[in-house]
Amino acid sequence: MRQELLKGNEAVVVGAVLAGCRSYYGYPITPASEIAETAALLFPKVGGTFLQAESEVAAINMVYGAASSGQRTMTASSSPGISLKQEGISYCAGAELPCVIVDIMRGGPGLGNIGPEQADYNQMVKGGGHGNYRVIVLAPNGAQEMCGLTMLAFDLADRYRNPVAILADGFIGQMMEPVTIPDPVRELPQRPWAVTATDATRDNLITSIFLDHDELEAHINALYAKYAQVEQHEVRFEEYRLDDCEYVAVAYGIVSRLLMSAIDQARAEGIKVGMLRPITLWPFPAPRLKELAHTAKAILVAECSTGMLIDDVRLAVECRIPVQLCSRTGGNVPGIAELVAAIGRLRESAP
Amino acid sequence: MKDVFKKPDSFYEFFTRSAAADKEATHYCPGCGHGNLHKLIAEAIDDLAIAHRTVFVSPVGCAVFGYYYFRVGNVQAAHGRAPAVATGIKRALPHSIVISYQGDGDLAAIGANEILQAANRGESITVIFVNNAIYGMTGGQMAPTTLLGMKTTTTPYGRKSINEGYPLRVCELLATLEAPVYIERCTLEDSKTIMRTRKAIRKALEYQVENKGFSLVEVLSPCPTGWKLEPIESRQWITDNMVKVFPPNVYKDKPAEPREELPSPVFERDAVLNALGVTDEVASGSGHAPGDFPTHEVVLSGFGGQGVLLLGQLLAKSGMREGKYVSWLPSYGPEMRGGTANCHVVISSKRIGSPYVAEPNLLVAMNQPSLEKFAARVRPGGVVIYDSSFVKTVALPAHIRGVPIPLSEIANELGNAKVANVVAAGAIIALTGMVGETVFVELLRNLPKKALLEVNLKALAAGRQAAERQIKQPIPAALV
Ligand SMILES: Cc1ncc(C[n+]2csc(CCOP(=O)(O)OP(=O)(O)O)c2C)c(N)n1
Ligand code: SF4
Numbered sequence: 078m079r080q081e082l083l084k085g086n087e088a089v090v091v092g093a094v095l096a097g098c099r100s101y102y103g104y105p106i107t108p109a110s111e112i113a114e115t116a117a118l119l120f121p122k123v124g125g126t127f128l129q130a131e132s133e134v135a136a137i138n139m140v141y142g143a144a145s146s147g148q149r150t151m152t153a154s155s156s157p158g159i160s161l162k163q164e165g166i167s168y169c170a171g172a173e174l175p176c177v178i179v180d181i182m183r184g185g186p187g188l189g190n191i192g193p194e195q196a197d198y199n200q201m202v203k204g205g206g207h208g209n210y211r212v213i214v215l216a217p218n219g220a221q222e223m224c225g226l227t228m229l230a231f232d233l234a235d236r237y238r239n240p241v242a243i244l245a246d247g248f249i250g251q252m253m254e255p256v257t258i259p260d261p262v263r264e265l266p267q268r269p270w271a272v273t274a275t276d277a278t279r280d281n282l283i284t285s286i287f288l289d290h291d292e293l294e295a296h297i298n299a300l301y302a303k304y305a306q307v308e309q310h311e312v313r314f315e316e317y318r319l320d321d322c323e324y325v326a327v328a329y330g331i332v333s334r335l336l337m338s339a340i341d342q343a344r345a346e347g348i349k350v351g352m353l354r355p356i357t358l359w360p361f362p363a364p365r366l367k368e369l370a371h372t373a374k375a376i377l378v379a380e381c382s383t384g385m386l387i388d389d390v391r392l393a394v395e396c397r398i399p400v401q402l403c404s405r406t407g408g409n410v411p412g413i414a415e416l417v418a419a420i421g422r423l424r425e426s427a428p
Numbered sequence: 429m430k431d432v433f434k435k436p437d438s439f440y441e442f443f444t445r446s447a448a449a450d451k452e453a454t455h456y457c458p459g460c461g462h463g464n465l466h467k468l469i470a471e472a473i474d475d476l477a478i479a480h481r482t483v484f485v486s487p488v489g490c491a492v493f494g495y496y497y498f499r500v501g502n503v504q505a506a507h508g509r510a511p512a513v514a515t516g517i518k519r520a521l522p523h524s525i526v527i528s529y530q531g532d533g534d535l536a537a538i539g540a541n542e543i544l545q546a547a548n549r550g551e552s553i554t555v556i557f558v559n560n561a562i563y564g565m566t567g568g569q570m571a572p573t574t575l576l577g578m579k580t581t582t583t584p585y586g587r588k589s590i591n592e593g594y595p596l597r598v599c600e601l602l603a604t605l606e607a608p609v610y611i612e613r614c615t616l617e618d619s620k621t622i623m624r625t626r627k628a629i630r631k632a633l634e635y636q637v638e639n640k641g642f643s644l645v646e647v648l649s650p651c652p653t654g655w656k657l658e659p660i661e662s663r664q665w666i667t668d669n670m671v672k673v674f675p676p677n678v679y680k681d682k683p684a685e686p687r688e689e690l691p692s693p694v695f696e697r698d699a700v701l702n703a704l705g706v707t708d709e710v711a712s713g714s715g716h717a718p719g720d721f722p723t724h725e726v727v728l729s730g731f732g733g734q735g736v737l738l739l740g741q742l743l744a745k746s747g748m749r750e751g752k753y754v755s756w757l758p759s760y761g762p763e764m765r766g767g768t769a770n771c772h773v774v775i776s777s778k779r780i781g782s783p784y785v786a787e788p789n790l791l792v793a794m795n796q797p798s799l800e801k802f803a804a805r806v807r808p809g810g811v812v813i814y815d816s817s818f819v820k821t822v823a824l825p826a827h828i829r830g831v832p833i834p835l836s837e838i839a840n841e842l843g844n845a846k847v848a849n850v851v852a853a854g855a856i857i858a859l860t861g862m863v864g865e866t867v868f869v870e871l872l873r874n875l876p877k878k879a880l881l882e883v884n885l886k887a888l889a890a891g892r893q894a895a896e897r898q899i900k901q902p903i904p905a906a907l908v
Contacts, residue, residue, distance in 0.1 A: 274523060
């Protein structure tokens, strides 16, 4: 077994290298900087490109260029930097370019602070850029998943020719945990659409402009047909102590880790509660939540944002049962006792 | 005459990508310079026989549809970002010939940083910069290159330096940089200047073929529509007005040695694993499922430089090697610049929920502020190890056991203040047994600074002995 104690941020880069990613373009920002620093260390060792770009705007456009050429490529940043990348992400989605964007969320709005927050949920999951598009969003909750889901992100990006985001928070990025290192991917997928500067690809075109209204509508319809496939095949989630449960708690990232501890405690106090943890935030595990809403009495959503994840939960359960929010912001995470209390209050809300 | 109308090979015969009904005419206005320039570029591509490996990056501007015409690989970029996109392409495809074709709004306004930085990095690309002193595509607004006094739809009273500054001279600006190899400004006034432009474009592309580095050709180009002039008048307008502000010239021509070849990506399994520094080796003790034991939730805190973060990592890593579940969470960012550092370590026989330790059952406080900050959080029955060389006032809650050890003094006696953290490790291991000493020693042996090994081992032993002296009574159950 190959096992290393890695920071989540380091694990992302290891996963990227194993997945065959050979270019990294980024701009430093806490708490994501170790991703750039680790990439600067490792990419040259595998004949890859590491370039510290002049801005997040430039970085995502370098990714756009590298992806156009068919290379597995990535960028990473934290919240304010992701805001700057949104135009480029929209272009990548429009031009159907596979690439991976990592967001190690910090506190906002504005300069906010560098504490862990989850307030980029809307700008990542709902698409913070312009136009009709979706980004596949994976939400790791530990170092092992930072590695594994990054590898998956590259596969999904290629399979669907779409940007894929890793959405984590400052704690998940900074935390060290054992990571079992998988084998590198053996074969990279063919990309006949790419512009590779060869005779065979001379007639290829990477673009997101469709001047004719009907053509653009057809393009958008094709994108959404693709997204329907993603929704059908790529929903991922983890269930924790959900069998026999009367109450369901929903959280992702660092909050899901805290919630695990809280659920153990609440169970010890005799409350039948379990957790559904979305691993894909888009596609959202709505079908499973809907199913749970038939038997559960109430749902708790815990998030380090003012109520973003809860919107998707409410949509999924179609207001069939009460959905309550436990929210902390500003770089604070909910305490275990706070979560246990919130779980306790579900009993009062249940009909 | 026939020759003049013959399309270059690197042009599409019919422009089928165009939405217009006429698939033979370009979408440019009559008398527009873009059309001339496209032809000059296509001819150069033909002559250099590079069409198969050329990638044309179209900007946002009137030339957004460059890909209607050029039968080469085409990538359309966001407004101003073509040099960044070109960078991504060229780095991925070192054999390619990348052309970034940009207008003055695209290159000198919204994309000013991208062009400056790409030039400064000396990217091996060719930039064709079309200066028509106006935003053509969006209907004739001011560009950074708009002349003083010139009326546009957003300078209806004429451009004034007091409000909009002066026309931006891109060639002059970029020529001050070290990296670019070739920068020239040409014009499209008449057949003579067009011939010069043709030569410049060819030269810029040749330099790229020879992998010499970054080149840029600025071309003063007519926009009869934006300027509200007849095609012939607009050529004259360049001569009468533009060349005075933007003098045609070679601003830089220093063909250096070809640039270093970029390395080729490596994908082979062992080479990749080797690069990552991971081996198949199994460390002693690892792989064994640990027996059940109460979870250790630890906060380590001290001054920056006392090595509490490393101490936490070594404990976590030892636990990992023993097959236990572990996590390590540091304080990060500006707080650390204030001179304090802390980390949370959890070592458990079960999957770890929260890596954030709100209520530790062990606190290691290497200084007074750490004790003050965290002591109240320690769980009843918990233990506080503190550095009695620094911590002078101690007021611990009754149900918490204090273990004073002069960590720093011991370290100093051993001749190295920096090993106080290892002294602490010895004490932690002796008090809690959260990890085995054997594994910890193995990690000490593998630290990069081999010279420190001996003193580290002594420090570990000294910490253990000091703790053993302290402990007369049995250790609280939660820690065993
Ligand atoms: C982010 C963004 N801002 C603004 C625009 C609108 N826009 C399109 S082209 C253009 C200016 C083009 O002028 P120039 O680069 O000089 O090219 P020309 O049309 O004159 O050839 C602008 C402002 C855009 N497409 N994207
Ligand atoms: S608006 Fe100006 S730049 Fe654009 S096509 Fe017409 S003449 Fe050319």
